[in-house]
Amino acid sequence: MSSEDQEIDYYELLDVTYNDTREVIDKAYRRAAIRFHPDKNRDNTLEATNKFLLVSKAYQTLIDPKKKLEYDTLHKARIAAKKRYEALDTKRKAMKEELEEGEKIAKQAKKTVSTEESKQAKIERLREETLNRRRERDERLRQAAIAKSKLSSSTANNSSSSNLPPIYRKSNFNFNVYETMVLNKMLEVGKLEQEIRERESRKS
Structure with a gap:
């Protein structure tokens, strides 16, 4: 039996089971043969012909005890392997989902930490800006006080010297x-x- 034949599920093709009788298999074959006969599928003759040949091969295999036993052994092994693969695939999917969920949680945690750090950095920046503005304001007030003091002193000097004749003022006194x-x-x-x-x- 070729590897191609091993890949074909004859039971599924004829819609029968392991324990069905010859009579059941005969009826199933006749239904499938009519269904896939090229004369019934003129719009897709090539595919219908291939299906019809497979139905005939499946029937000849399942009505022959020796061929059926050989096919059943391979068929059951293939089904068992498929189930194991599906179980592993399910496990892999579960592990993948678990891993993705873990990565999602890690990213969310990292994002949360980053957001908190960003908030803290913003608070520190605002605090520093407030302190700088306060220092600038205090410096402006200090400079204004100095300027006012100098202006008052200059005004007093000018006022006292202005009572004198021009020749007695500070510049030429x-x-x-x-x-x-x-x-x-x-x-x-x-x-x-x-x-x-x-x-x-x-x-x-």
Whole structure:
């Protein structure tokens, strides 16, 4: 029996079971032969012909005890192997799903940690920006206070010196000259007072 024949499920093809009688197999064969006869499938003759030949081969195998025994041995082994593969495949799928779920949880946890770190970094950045703005504000206030103090001092100096004649102001002030002029003024005032007293004494 060729490997190609081993891959074909004759029982499925004829829709019979291991324990069906010859009579049941004969009836199943006639139904399948009619169904797949090329004359009944003129729109797809090639496929129908191949199916018809397989039905005939399946029938000849299952009605021959020796061929049936040989086929059944291989067929059962193939079914058992298929079940083992399906079990392994199910296990692999379960392991794959478990692995994917674990990776999903790990990614979510990493994302959560990253989000928390991002929030913390944002808080620290805002805190630093607030401190910087506070320092800048305090520095502006300090500079403004210094400027105001200098302005007040400058205004006071300008105010006191502005009462003097221009020649006595700070830019060209000379204390020796100032003292001389004050003394001269005092002498002039004294002379005037002396003259007034003399005039008054003459009148009397």
